[in-house]
Amino acid sequence: xxxxxxxxxxxxxxxxxxxxxxxxxxxxxxxxxxxxxxxxxxxxxxxxxxxxxxxxxxxxxxxxxxxxxxxxxxxxxxxxxxxxxxxxxxxxxxxxxxxxxxxxxxxxxxxxxxxxxxxxxxxxxxxxxxxxxxxxxxxxxxxxxxxxxxxxxxxxxxxxxxxxxxxxxxxxxxxxxxxxxxxxxxxxxxxxxxx
Numbered sequence: 306x307x308x309x310x311x312x313x314x315x316x317x318x319x320x321x322x323x324x325x326x327x328x329x330x331x332x333x334x335x336x337x338x339x340x341x342x343x344x345x346x347x348x349x350x351x352x353x354x355x356x357x358x359x360x361x362x363x364x365x366x367x368x369x370x371x372x373x374x375x376x377x378x379x380x381x382x383x384x385x386x387x388x389x390x391x392x393x394x395x396x397x398x399x400x401x402x403x404x405x406x407x408x409x410x411x412x413x414x415x416x417x418x419x420x421x422x423x424x425x426x427x428x429x430x431x432x433x434x435x436x437x438x439x440x441x442x443x444x445x446x447x448x449x450x451x452x453x454x455x456x457x458x459x460x461x462x463x464x465x466x467x468x469x470x471x472x473x474x475x476x477x478x479x480x481x482x483x484x485x486x487x488x489x490x491x492x493x494x495x496x497x498x499x500x
Contacts, residue, residue: 331493337475339446344402345433347414352400352429354473361497362398363490364467365481366443366451368405369417374464374482381485382466383423388487394494399428400469404439404451404462406432447475466490470497 343353365382367375382399389397403409409432418424434442436453443451449463464482467475468490477493479486 329496329499331476331496334476335474335478337446337448339469339473339475340442342442344431345411346429346431347411347418349411352431357398357400357469358473359471360396360398361471361494362400362469363494364400364402364447364469364475365465366402366404366439366447366449366462368403368460368462369409369413370405370458372459374462377483378464378466378481379421379423381481381487383421385466385485385487385490386423386426388491389494392491392495394491394498396498397427397494399423399426401428401430402439402443403430403432404443404460405453406434406436406439408458447478468493468497470500 339354341354343351346352363382363385365378367378369375379401382401386397386399389395403414409430411432414430414432418428418430440451440453443449443463447463447465447467449465450461451463452461454461464480465478466481466485468477468479470476476497477490479490
C-alpha cells in the first residue's frame with residue numbers, strides 16, 4: 306500500500322510539473338515573421354523593426370477618421386495597458402499602423418492620440434507610406450485585410466490585436482474590437498518577457 310501511495314504521489318507530481326510547464330509557453334504560437342520596415346511616427350521620427358527588436362509589443366491597424374471600430378479598439382488597447390500596469394508588467398510597446406496614411410498626418414495622429422490615456426504609454430502610431438504599401442504589408446505580414454474603397458472616407462481593415470515577441474515574430478492574434486481576452490494577453494506577455 307505504501308508503494309502504491311509513493312507511485313501515485315510521483316505520478317501526481319509529474320502531472321503537476323507538466324501542467325506548470327504548459328503555463329510557461331505561449332499556446333499554439335503563430336511565429337509569423339515581420340519584414341523589415343521603417344515608418345514615420347506621430348513625432349515625425351522614423352521607427353523601424355530593428356528599433357522594436359528586444360521589446361514585446363502589441364500591434365493593431367486603425368485610422369484617425371474611423372467612425373466604427375477604431376475608437377473601441379483604441380479604448381480596448383488602453384484597457385490592456387491599464388491591466389499591464391496593475392500587474393506590474395513594464396516595457397511593453399504599443400504600435401498602431403495607420404490604414405489611411407494619406408489622411409493620417411503626424412498632426413492628425415497626435416490629435417487622435419490625445420483622446421486616450423494610452424498616449425501616456427510607449428505608443429508609436431505609424432504612417433508615412435502609400436495606401437498600396439500598407440495594404441500589402443498588412444496582408445503579407447499580419448495576414449490582415451486592409452482595403453480603402455474608391456468611394457467614401459472609411460477603410461476596411463482587420464480588428465485584431467497582435468502580440469509580437471522580442472525577435473519581431475507575431476506570436477498571437479486576439480480579437481481587439483469586442484470580447485478582448487485581456488487577461489490572456491497579459492499572461493502571454495508575461496510569458497514572453499520571462500523567456
